[in-house]
Amino acid sequence: MHKNCFLLFLLFWGNISFGQNLPKMQVWQDSLLSLGQKIFDNRAEVERIESNFLFVKTLVSTLKEPNSYFFDFDKLKMISAIRSPDDKFRVFSWNVPLHDGSYLYYGAIQHKSGTLKLIPLLDKTFEIKDVNRAVVRSDTWYGAQYYQIIPFKPNSYLLLGWKGHHMDYTYKLIEVLNFSPTGEVMFGAPVFSDDSSLMRKVFSYARQATMLLQYDPQNQRIEFDHLIPLQGGKPHQMVPDLTHDAYQITPTQLIYKEYVVILNPEN
Numbered sequence: 001m002h003k004n005c006f007l008l009f010l011l012f013w014g015n016i017s018f019g020q021n022l023p024k025m026q027v028w029q030d031s032l033l034s035l036g037q038k039i040f041d042n043r044a045e046v047e048r049i050e051s052n053f054l055f056v057k058t059l060v061s062t063l064k065e066p067n068s069y070f071f072d073f074d075k076l077k078m079i080s081a082i083r084s085p086d087d088k089f090r091v092f093s094w095n096v097p098l099h100d101g102s103y104l105y106y107g108a109i110q111h112k113s114g115t116l117k118l119i120p121l122l123d124k125t126f127e128i129k130d131v132n133r134a135v136v137r138s139d140t141w142y143g144a145q146y147y148q149i150i151p152f153k154p155n156s157y158l159l160l161g162w163k164g165h166h167m168d169y170t171y172k173l174i175e176v177l178n179f180s181p182t183g184e185v186m187f188g189a190p191v192f193s194d195d196s197s198l199m200r201k202v203f204s205y206a207r208q209a210t211m212l213l214q215y216d217p218q219n220q221r222i223e224f225d226h227l228i229p230l231q232g233g234k235p236h237q238m239v240p241d242l243t244h245d246a247y248q249i250t251p252t253q254l255i256y257k258e259y260v261v262i263l264n265p266e267n
Helices: 002-041 047-061
Strands: 080-085 089-097 103-111 118-122 145-151 156-164 169-179 185-187 201-205 215-216 221-229 238-249 253-259
Touching: 047 080, 047 089, 047 103, 047 156, 047 215, 080 145, 089 145, 089 156, 145 253, 156 215, 201 221
Parallel strands: none
Antiparallel strands: 080 089, 089 103, 103 118, 145 156, 156 169, 169 185, 169 201, 201 238, 215 221, 221 238, 238 253
């Protein structure tokens, strides 16, 4: 009884502290919004990269504010800021488009704790020799912009992400995020039943196409479009054929299922 009262007191006090800090967080968000718009609005690539550099510095300063974890950054539509289902951490990720049709990716993991515990994610996409079979750390990250976190094994999560990569084709991916007992972050694990050598699943499709990749919590599976080669296209330019496959999530593995039926699929 006393323990529950103490926990309620801590929660109540934390909400008061966050409320007192809310105006400052809103000012920080406005600054980030201005910088974020310049990342995409500036025509000059050098200026976009410079705006992103200032954006990163400002975001780090913002997250140093007390209880910043509880602020939603709902105005920053140009970045993804998603919390884990167990509310232990959240992942920030975004991209900077380049003139050649490729992208630079930036990200960070913020843990829910009393003091700032922020892990930067450093995009090393073009240094990874075999992206399908590489296990990477936070400082050798296969950059992407994530839109969903799915609980998996203890200290392990599945991330669904988008990765603009080339002027002719785009990627989506299923990434495996692992936290070691010491708090180290690792990406990639051999959990795919159709190929035990895969550390992550990367889907490549034509840039003018749209691909479905979504989590169905009711059936505990990740659903996606079945892709076929685009007629007359390049090897990476795949397109959906109006059928769907899935990975059934089990306690230890993702089991590949062909030709599943999806009701009301969302793009």
